[in-house]
Amino acid sequence: MSEVLKVEDMSVTFDLHDSEVHAVREMNFTLAEGETLAVVGESGSGKSQAFLSIMGLLAKNGRATGRAVMGDVDLIGMAPKQLDIYRGKDIAMIFQDPMTSLNPTLRVKTQLAEVLVTHRNFDKQAAIKTSIEMLERVGIPEPVKRANAYPHELSGGMRQRVMIAMSLLCQPKILIADEPTTALDVTVQAQMLDLFKKLTEDFGTALVLITHDLGVVAGIADRMMVMYGGRAVETGKTDDLFYDPRHPYTLGLLHSTPHIAKRTARLDPIQGLPPSLEHLPQGCSFNPRCAFAFDRCHAERPPLTEAGEGRQKACFYEGAMKYGEVA
Amino acid sequence: MLGYALRRVLSAIPIALIAVTVCFFVLRLAPGGPFDGERALPPTVLANLRAHYNLDQPLVVQYLIYIWRLLQGDLGPSMVIDGFNVSQLISIGFPFTLTVAMSAFVIATVIGVIAGMIAAVNQNKWPDYVLVLVVMLGVVIPNFLMAALLQLWFGVYLGWLPAGGWVAGSIPHLVLPVTVLAWPHAARISRLMRGSMIEVLGTNFVRTARSKGLGQRLVLARHAIKPALLPVVSYLGPGMSYLLTGSLAVEQIFGLPGIGKYFVTAALNRDYGVVLGTTILYMFIILALNLIVDLVYAWLDPKVRYR
Numbered sequence: 001m002s003e004v005l006k007v008e009d010m011s012v013t014f015d016l017h018d019s020e021v022h023a024v025r026e027m028n029f030t031l032a033e034g035e036t037l038a039v040v041g042e043s044g045s046g047k048s049q050a051f052l053s054i055m056g057l058l059a060k061n062g063r064a065t066g067r068a069v070m071g072d073v074d075l076i077g078m079a080p081k082q083l084d085i086y087r088g089k090d091i092a093m094i095f096q097d098p099m100t101s102l103n104p105t106l107r108v109k110t111q112l113a114e115v116l117v118t119h120r121n122f123d124k125q126a127a128i129k130t131s132i133e134m135l136e137r138v139g140i141p142e143p144v145k146r147a148n149a150y151p152h153e154l155s156g157g158m159r160q161r162v163m164i165a166m167s168l169l170c171q172p173k174i175l176i177a178d179e180p181t182t183a184l185d186v187t188v189q190a191q192m193l194d195l196f197k198k199l200t201e202d203f204g205t206a207l208v209l210i211t212h213d214l215g216v217v218a219g220i221a222d223r224m225m226v227m228y229g230g231r232a233v234e235t236g237k238t239d240d241l242f243y244d245p246r247h248p249y250t251l252g253l254l255h256s257t258p259h260i261a262k263r264t265a266r267l268d269p270i271q272g273l274p275p276s277l278e279h280l281p282q283g284c285s286f287n288p289r290c291a292f293a294f295d296r297c298h299a300e301r302p303p304l305t306e307a308g309e310g311r312q313k314a315c316f317y318e319g320a321m322k323y324g325e326v327a
Numbered sequence: 328m329l330g331y332a333l334r335r336v337l338s339a340i341p342i343a344l345i346a347v348t349v350c351f352f353v354l355r356l357a358p359g360g361p362f363d364g365e366r367a368l369p370p371t372v373l374a375n376l377r378a379h380y381n382l383d384q385p386l387v388v389q390y391l392i393y394i395w396r397l398l399q400g401d402l403g404p405s406m407v408i409d410g411f412n413v414s415q416l417i418s419i420g421f422p423f424t425l426t427v428a429m430s431a432f433v434i435a436t437v438i439g440v441i442a443g444m445i446a447a448v449n450q451n452k453w454p455d456y457v458l459v460l461v462v463m464l465g466v467v468i469p470n471f472l473m474a475a476l477l478q479l480w481f482g483v484y485l486g487w488l489p490a491g492g493w494v495a496g497s498i499p500h501l502v503l504p505v506t507v508l509a510w511p512h513a514a515r516i517s518r519l520m521r522g523s524m525i526e527v528l529g530t531n532f533v534r535t536a537r538s539k540g541l542g543q544r545l546v547l548a549r550h551a552i553k554p555a556l557l558p559v560v561s562y563l564g565p566g567m568s569y570l571l572t573g574s575l576a577v578e579q580i581f582g583l584p585g586i587g588k589y590f591v592t593a594a595l596n597r598d599y600g601v602v603l604g605t606t607i608l609y610m611f612i613i614l615a616l617n618l619i620v621d622l623v624y625a626w627l628d629p630k631v632r633y634r
């Protein structure tokens with residue numbers, strides 16, 4: 001399979017009044033055509049900022065360095081005008097909060113159709129017609145009526161379906177979904193994930209699914225990337241990471257998730273708090289919370305290196321890890 | 328939408344009645360009367376005059392007479408300017424005042440909205456700082472001082488524009504008065520627009536619009552301006568009433584033949600009919616403006632529309 005996105009040494013930095021915050025550091029990963037990559041990690045680990053930077057949507061005080069090559073163009077540092085050729089067409093994004101992500105003053109059909117008018121030179125009528133077909137495709141009942149509605153007339157789940165329809169109008173190569181189901185209730189979540197799976201398969205779209213929820217990952221992702229303190233700490237096939245985690249943080253995550261920790265009667269959250277990005281510990285960022293940390297972990301930062309077939313980890317510890325040893 | 332408008336009109340009626348009542352009695356609380364001239368009138372003449380204008384009746388009766396006539400669209404006579412009734416005076420002066428105020432309103436609103444947008448998009452860059460300066464001048468300098476400064480500079484020193492007075496149909500005579508009126512209005516609107524635009528540019532839905540690759544122009548024109556206009560629109564009603572009242576003073580300063588002339592003299596002479604009539608006219612205009620503003624608001628914000 002060929003790759004649709006290759007990210008190299010990507011970092012994201014925010015300028016504050018008298019300091020800076022490194023939200024993402026030296027990320028390297030590839031995204032293959034049509035695959036689903038889950039990005040997991042605690043709140044503040046840099047998941048959203050990493051992908052917002054690829055979309056050129058960082059806040060004003062943020063800047064990105066490195067490369068994010070899609071096809072033959074590097075999206076990092078590209079002028080907004082240039083980016084607009086690709087955004088919405090080859091790479092699209094869905095956001096966490098469907099309640100605020102649609103424009104309250106415009107009809108649903110207007111917000112959908114403009115994508116086709118902008119990128120595909122559709123005339124307005126044809127664009128609306130295609131938009132309505134897409135609404136039907138994402139499982140919206142009475143799509144004509146919904147197309148004429150304003151966002152506040154739709155439920156949260158319905159709005160997120162609208163967002164999905166909108167993002168897929170141009171059949172993008174890459175779809176980034178940033179916690180697309182977090183704001184929805186559980187029954188709707190499952191439907192939404194099925195929809196993602198089905199549509200991205202139909203369109204051959206590669207899906208980046210940013211989430212806290214490992215249950216979601218298990219059902220849908222081919223590969224996963226675990227982030228901690230702005231860095232990727234482990235990547236690999238979902239099954240491999242689930243059944244044989246090689247990074248203590250991944251192990252901890254698995255055991256603090258209800259469905260996956262079936263073997264234990266109780267949940268064990270990872271001890272301690274996520275690190276403050278401004279005061280990362282010396283050596284490995286995870287060392288203060290790690291049960292396996294030894295001298296080297298406090299002195300040096302482990303790089304992300306090959307750790308078996310198709311997987312990588314950033315950890316010096318090579319021994320066996322049994323749950324329960326996690327402090 | 329029509330039902331909404333109708334409900335609003337109906338709900339304005341009691342407000343209007345209360346306002347008229349308050350105006351009527353407050354005006355009578357002021358000391359003096361229309362016939363207290365420098366030279367006292369002979370008692371018999373005075374008595375006749377007072378009887379003619381019903382001023383000899385108890386206040387409540389006068390009030391009822393006034394309301395009764397008002398309902399028939401009669402604003403009554405002027406007590407000071409002989410031979411004119413209030414409606415005539417208004418129809419002479421008000422069109423001019425309205426023209427000046429409306430010109431200032433339209434110019435100031437357009438400039439204010441555009442300037443606010445430019446400042447918001449260039450937040451903390453030089454266009455933003457220039458705007459802050461210009462706005463400050465407009466808000467800080469009172470209109471009589473602003474008028475004097477402009478008259479001096481453009482009228483006397485540069486001689487580009489007439490410093491005052493009126494020649495029928497002459498636009499140059501209107502430039503300075505309209506500027507004096509429009510400046511603070513434009514300043515306030517641009518402040519409002521800047522603030523709400525900055526807020527809107529930071530919203531999730533603008534981020535969504537950007538993520539669709541619509542381009543800066545479409546993002547601003549279609550996605551940002553409409554919601555950003557909401558607070559501006561709610562200001563326009565009160566804004567227009569500031570302009571209409573401000574116009575009274577500005578007309579005096581520039582010697583323009585608007586309603587200001589009559590209103591100021593009438594207030595000084597206790598010409599009850601003229602003062603009340605003008606006040607009532609203004610009140611109706613303000614009520615109407617607020618209604619229009621609410622309708623525009625409903626059009627801008629679909630969430631309001633169905634209430």
Ligand SMILES: Nc1ncnc2c1ncn2[C@@H]1O[C@H](COP(=O)(O)OP(=O)(O)OP(=O)(O)O)[C@@H](O)[C@H]1O
Nearest residue numbers: 014021023042043044045046047048049050059277
């Ligand atoms: N405009 C900004 N200025 C300064 N710091 C920022 C800014 N935006 C984000 N950050 C910081 O970047 C870090 C990473 O944020 P990010 O949104 O990527 O977290 P996340 O992994 O997506 O978390 P969550 O799961 O809560 O969404 C956070 O610590 C946040 O405080």
Ligand SMILES: [Mg+2]
Nearest residue numbers: 047048049178
């Ligand atoms: Mg996030």
